[in-house]
Amino acid sequence: MTPGALRTPGAAALRTVHAAAAGPASDAVGGHLAHNYHPLPLTLVAGEGAWVRDTDGREYLDMLAGYSALNFGHRHPALVAAAHAQLDRITLTSRAFDHDLLEPFADRLAALTGTEMVLPMNTGAEAVETAIKAARKWGYDVRGVPADQATIVVMDGNFHGRTTTVVSFSTDDDARLGFGPYTPGFRVVPFGDADALRAAMDETTVAVLIEPIQGESGVIMPPEGYLAAVRTACDEAGALLIADEIQSGLGRTGTTFACELWGVTPDLMTLGKALGGGILPVSAVVGRADVLGVLTAGTHGSTFGGNPFACAVGLAVIELLETGEFQARARELGAHLADRLDALVADGLLVARRGAGLWAGIDVDPARMTGRELCERLMERRVLAKDTHGSTIRLAPPLMISAADLGWGLDQLADALR
Template sequence: MIVDDKLRTPGAVRDAERWTAHNYHPLPVVISSAEGAWLTDVDGRRYLDCLAGYSALNFGHRHPQLIAAAHAQLDRLTLTSRAFIHDQFADFCRELAELCGKDLVLPMNTGAEAVETGIKVARKWGYQVKGVAAGQANIVVAEGNFHGRTTTIVSFSTDEDARADFGPYTPGFTVVPYGDLAALTAAIDENTVAVLLEPIQGEQGVVVPPEGYLPGVRQVCTERNVLFIADEIQSGLGRTGATFACDHEGVVPDMYLLGKALGGGIVPVSAVAANADVLGVLKPGQHGSTFGGNPLACAVAIEVVRLLATGEFQRRSAELGERLRAGLEGLLGKGLVGVRVRGLWAGLDIDPALMSGREACERLAARGVLAKDTHGSTIRLAPPLVITEEEIDLAVTQLAEVLAG
């Protein structure tokens, strides 16, 4: 970074390092404003956002329709708690349920809360509906998963950074290789209540399972009376060129876990969507959240659902994703050794002899493009769905320059 007494970035970075716990290792970029696919830092430099808040900003920064909904709601009502019903609540739940093709919605705030909710519901369903013996419920999960960082969730993580030194760990989970249908099938027994999977593993590097895997999971779950829970927190809501990543293989899970983009990049919103025979096992007092389904969150999320209902953003992701794929695959053998793309979501494996993923992201940032590394020499691209063809070409060109040294 250029050292200049007139620049605000170095001091802001130092202050952030001084006053916060170091649970993240952010790039030394200090953002002050944003619009669409572009960010501006405290020194006035502009960056193309190719991360989109890990898919929380699918509709770009400050989408006019979403900002208008937030402003209107801020002038009327922001929080009631679930002790009362507010006038945005039913519309949000109904419209999201219809988008998902499910009977019911349970609103929460963060993605991890949605996952915890799914775990609790699956266990209760197992005891009350399937007839699993008390305290014996088991959930099958996959290696390389990322479902959040709560104590329960890290108990079945295979990422030592997320898991180490946070024990004792919560029992009740069986971990199998991702994409291995035979191993998953063998892991299911009479006490299995659910299979919990990401249809595409985002944190692992946008890992797409083998063709036929998700339909196979759906079939075995149906045959063995086990719930199929799809964590679509990152992959859902238009990111992959369809409303849900499961849609690419015509699979309908028993339960959707949603978040990130549901809040429109404005407020944290998550939700669980399932039919009444599943979510109906919960009774008053057994699960909840003071802020879950609050008026401001619902007002924004209603507009998110309505944007998705038009199909425009799913089409954009699919069409622009093909342009992104073509550009990235053209870099194979020119610094990239692996490319995985589904819609506007890409995992790129850089030749580790060239540089680490972190170094690549730092070099991209110096060229005005923001991305995120994961697991060594892998980086992820997940631009807002409002990105243009020209902006995709710009990102690919800058990556090519970085790889060329």
């Protein structure tokens, strides 16, 4: 598909309504809206598959996919159908009552992840907070760590969300500074340094929390053998390995989960983003029953966690992943993505390329342009991407993208770099 090919029923009417309501794209941030984002200057009103449309009718190839929340593209028919069907039944019960999709969702997600227990939540940050709480309580109840002494080892360059506890162990000043006092109990070590990890662990260490691939930092890959060394260090210390697969999981890397690339099985995994199919926030912590089982009635909860609407969409997402089709597409198209980006590195247009599957971090020479400037150049060529940390941008197209569309998008990238 190329520009002009998006055909979304009702899109023209949507453009009229949204243009009148929002005004010019340049005025999108202002008035009553808090300025916690610095978006590119366009306003989107419609999307289908890998393509989106703005208020002016211009179409763009989405090479960001909502930071992997849109792994299956915009408005995937199976996901939209599941959402519509559930809207006609029941959308929310709260966990004060059960509903008919909660256990099926847990069963199917446990089977997909190869785990024993599922705790559904809403956002990725909530899933991480849940995993932290479970690890601490497990440490006290099962390991016998003295009260209020539990520690968790985390990585430099991490990104696990923006709650007050999570930013307490962030090393990104934009996310952290100005939000103290900070939550204690975390030890930060360099990502990729197994010796530093072991040195930071002691009898109080209940868990190691890690992104198998650091997404926000620029799709930073672990050194070969590192994840296996982390697993061994946790086993030796009697600590849990918690893998944050919120961005890297659910097909993005060519496997269902990034940890599979290195044959590592974590004790807990946090999931989110793509689990909601780009329709609503859905997250979960999955893992060992003896760990999640320490959370009992009243110790943790969420009004919306595991709601019927979320479970209906989540089940449809699981069905898409059970076939293996999207994982295979990420592998096959990811190889093409890597080849094209490596050619740009060889030509001197890029400094470096990292990634796995349909996920890449690319660095441009800061003397030539910033990552923001490159994203603006891409936007002019009707391709959407997002910068992070100076002259690095991330590419994460929907896994359903066609080879032709991916090739066209990479052609625009090459043109933008010249």
